[in-house]
Amino acid sequence: MRPLRPLFAALTWRRWTFLLLGGLLALPLTIIAGAAASASTLLVGSEPYATLVAFALILAVLTGIGLLPMVRKLEGAIAVELLGAPQVPGTNPRWPARLRASGWFVAHLAGGAVACGITIAVPSLVVYGLLFPMFEGEVAAEFMTNGIMAAVRVAALLLVPATLYGIVLAGHLTARAAEWALGPSASERVEAAERRASVQAERTRLARELHDSVGHALSIVTVQSAAAERVLDRDPEFARQAMKAIEESARTALEDLDHVLGLLREEQTARTPQRTLHDLDDLLANTGLDVSVEREGDLARLPSAVSREAYRIVQEGLTNVAKHAGHVPVELRLVARQGALDLELCNPMGARTHGRGTGGRGLAGLGERVEVLAGRFSAGALDGRWRLCATIPLPKGTA
């Protein structure tokens, strides 16, 4: 029986419990409100006016309580558990989100009071209606036709399904409202999506890195050892060289594996917050390289995605410098101009050259990510200097 199913669903009754909880919270407040109303009667004098003042006072207090982060957190946790919504409680500390949460708290208490009232009143109403009239002389005899008595009983019976489906509907609407009032705001959702996308991009990058480095090295190991085994007797010199190649490939593979696993571990321990150009000075202090920085424009006001990417470019670039050129002076230029951020990293080539190693792949990864932000990226040698350039366009209205 499909129409009956929601009546037996645990969720329906969990949601109703949620509303009843609001009513329980409201109960002491109602008592206090009553006391406040009589107190203000003394002060203000006229009764309807005093009730209004008391009511406004209570509303203000409740709104204040609702603004507390603790209350929002609690409401969020209960809502997730009992209402099944929102999926994830929002944590945006901005005012619109906090006001929504506060409004929710007030509405929860008010709605809860109504729910409690219904829970108590409906059973008695039904019993009363069915036994109507309970007492002789309760209703003037001329009204007591059989028709009216039957109508009252039917109405009492109809009240049962009406209330039950009302409960289903109320739970449904409350859950909907919870999504809006307690769920993540639009900007939080965008941020979450951005985070997911960047995690995905990172995974893709790591997969490619493993494919390129470890896969490549192990292929060499397999082919070379197979060949060495086959020609061992006939061509011992080939076999000897093969052993050497195998050793070196395996070592490179281990190094690369170490690097990728390091990235994975890093991701686990320091997933949030991701670093941005705000953390640039820390980065520069920790590289041990001599970096001269030139900054132009308001770097602090860059969008976080751009700032994050710029930080990673600088980080990867400096890692490469340390790896390939050794201890050389580095020039870093960051220019936040109208419409774009320019980044330039220059260093003399040093004894070791930028070859085909993890550095090259790291650069390829950077290029791809800059491309995602619709920017341009280049890296290469020019006149004995290694130069890495990136331009990332800014959304209109920033920097």
Next chain:
Amino acid sequence: MTSVLIVDDERLIRAGLAAIVGAEPDLSVAGEAGDGAEARAQAARLEPDVVLMDVRMPGVDGLEATRRILTELPHPPKILVLTTFENDDYVYDALRVGASGFLLKRSRPEEILQAIRLVVQGDILLFPAAIRALAAPRSAPAPARWHADLTEREAEVLRLMATGLSNAEIADRLYLSLQTVKTHVGNLLAKLGARDRTQAVIHAYETGFIQPR
């Protein structure tokens, strides 16, 4: 004697494969190439029977080189594509443009040699299961119309081909003479415009004529 051209941007892979191939009495290494452009030139100059072609190479990659060799040479060699990993889109694309099969670099030497010998004979589909797996996500749900101009026998031969049966095995299965099967195979390849069994079978999967699952 089957001559083999080995193409890979990694010198160590080339040297290893060359040693494995060169050690066989019935196979010889015609030459080596480090990228796709060189592969095309060497294939034209040395006229090998088989090319072992790495797919991912800087510059002209294995896919493009395969296409060029197969379309530009008057008597193109058979091409076996080399790959590090099985689920590589490049490999599938190479098979579509006419590579006869693919080899994992981690294959055992016997498998590599076996593949080279089989691809020269050309009467058996290499790695039918792997091709089915590669084609599965790209296959059409329902049979298309293209097979209408195949005779029923030819369609049957195509289906058996896809399972990796050789001409002789197909002949046994269908109670036909080997010569008849060869004629059917030749006819159906011509009708499909396929270079070889691999291309025909991939085509059959993609159009939904054969369901990979």
